[in-house]
Amino acid sequence: MIVTVTMNPAIDKTVEIDSLQPGGLNRIKKVEYDAGGKGINVSKTIKELGGESVAMGFLGGNAGRTIENVLKEKEIQGSFVWVQGETRTNTKVFEQNGEVTELNEPGPVIGEGKMEELKTRLLEYAKPGVLFVLSGSIPSGVERTIYRDIICLVHEKGAKALLDADGDLFKYALEAAPDIIKPNRVELEGYAGIDYRASDRELYDIAKGLMDKGIGTVAVSMGGSGAVLLLPGRSVRCPALSVKAHSTVGAGDAMVAALAYSWEMGLDSVETARLCMAASAGAVTTIGTKPPSRETVEELKKQVIMEEIGE
Ligand SMILES: Nc1ncnc2c1ncn2[C@@H]1O[C@H](COP(=O)(O)OP(=O)(O)OP(=O)(O)O)[C@@H](O)[C@H]1O
Ligand SMILES: [Mg+2]
Numbered sequence: 090m091i092v093t094v095t096m097n098p099a100i101d102k103t104v105e106i107d108s109l110q111p112g113g114l115n116r117i118k119k120v121e122y123d124a125g126g127k128g129i130n131v132s133k134t135i136k137e138l139g140g141e142s143v144a145m146g147f148l149g150g151n152a153g154r155t156i157e158n159v160l161k162e163k164e165i166q167g168s169f170v171w172v173q174g175e176t177r178t179n180t181k182v183f184e185q186n187g188e189v190t191e192l193n194e195p196g197p198v199i200g201e202g203k204m205e206e207l208k209t210r211l212l213e214y215a216k217p218g219v220l221f222v223l224s225g226s227i228p229s230g231v232e233r234t235i236y237r238d239i240i241c242l243v244h245e246k247g248a249k250a251l252l253d254a255d256g257d258l259f260k261y262a263l264e265a266a267p268d269i270i271k272p273n274r275v276e277l278e279g280y281a282g283i284d285y286r287a288s289d290r291e292l293y294d295i296a297k298g299l300m301d302k303g304i305g306t307v308a309v310s311m312g313g314s315g316a317v318l319l320l321p322g323r324s325v326r327c328p329a330l331s332v333k334a335h336s337t338v339g340a341g342d343a344m345v346a347a348l349a350y351s352w353e354m355g356l357d358s359v360e361t362a363r364l365c366m367a368a369s370a371g372a373v374t375t376i377g378t379k380p381p382s383r384e385t386v387e388e389l390k391k392q393v394i395m396e397e398i399g400e
Contacts, residue, residue, distance in 0.1 A: 090218060090353070092142065093143070094221060094223050095147075095225060096225065096231060097196055097226050097228045098125065098176055101122070101123045102181070124160055127225030128144060128146060130339050131349065133163060133165065134343045135349060137380040138368065139350075145167075146207070147171075147176075147199060153176040175196075178194055195229070196229075198228065204235070217248065219249070220251055220269075223239060224252070225253070240252070250269075251349055253272075256276075259276060269305060269307075271341065272309060274314075300319055315366070316369075318361075323362075325362055325397055327362060327393060330366055330393065331392070332370045332373050332374050336375070338378055362395055363393045364390065371385045371389055
């Protein structure tokens with residue numbers, strides 16, 4: 090069973106206008122809404138891949154209810170803790186000339202009581218055979234050690250954890266040895282204190298060091314350059330698949346979904362790598378964070394190339 094945790098969900102609102110007039114009246118030509126936030130994006134992709142997950146986290150107000158409804162429509166099970174205030178609506182304004190302006194709301198502040206409620210809820214699900222996907226930023230009021238603390242709690246119950254987070258969240262969480270991590274290149278360089286573009290070999294060495302500390306799988310995503318994947322018993326470098334790019338936003342989330350789904354299905358390292366590359370490249374072909382279809386992913390799997398990385 091897969092549980093995704095989204096501490097900071099959002100309605101992703103996309104509006105199209107001819108050209109933005111600051112200080113003037115702007116008429117919107119087209120508007121679209123979707124439920125977003127990293128964990129929720131992972132749940133949506135898992136659904137497309139043919140799997141199931143429970144989406145957990147915090148929701149508030151009308152925006153929260155909208156997210157709950159969107160998930161229901163997509164037949165994704167939700168189990169959210171309701172909080173005071175309004176879940177974020179993040180607006181992207183697309184102009185005809187390709188310019189994008191983003192307006193992000195702050196979202197509710199989470200008190201200690203609500204966090205305890207979420208932890209209790211998570212622990213109701215924590216047992217062997219369950220994977221918790223912890224991804225994305227955290228709302229105000231939440232300690233930066235939160236992912237570390239949750240990983241420790243679920244590990245005590247025999248459950249597993251997949252981490253996709255940045256900065257301090259990532260650094261502290263590593264102390265609890267999550268089972269699977271998916272840093273992108275910049276996140277891993279930041280963690281290692283490298284202020285230049287690291288070579289694939291250097292990224293591999295840093296990732297290998299993390300595996301030696303007890304992390305089972307390290308997937309280092311490198312955007313359009315592909316990925317370095319350290320999987321049980323096998324380390325490979327995969328060039329990115331050649332696709333018509335629409336939006337690279339959410340490509341990382343699709344790789345996280347592929348890692349979680351592969352774990353759930355007990356796929357071997359070769360099949361896991363194949364799915365990671367195909368799902369993430371598929372996400373690039375869709376608009377915004379929309380997940381790729383199963384057919385697209387199956388088709389893209391045929392393109393995947395793996396180069397073994399030696400010690
Ligand atoms: N232009 C591209 N063409 C093909 N595949 C791509 C492209 N960009 C990204 N990918 C695929 O998606 C994977 C994840 O991308 P990336 O490293 O950008 O993740 P990320 O920075 O975590 O993204 P996000 O957090 O926005 O979801 C890459 O390893 C690669 O397989
Ligand atoms: Mg990412």
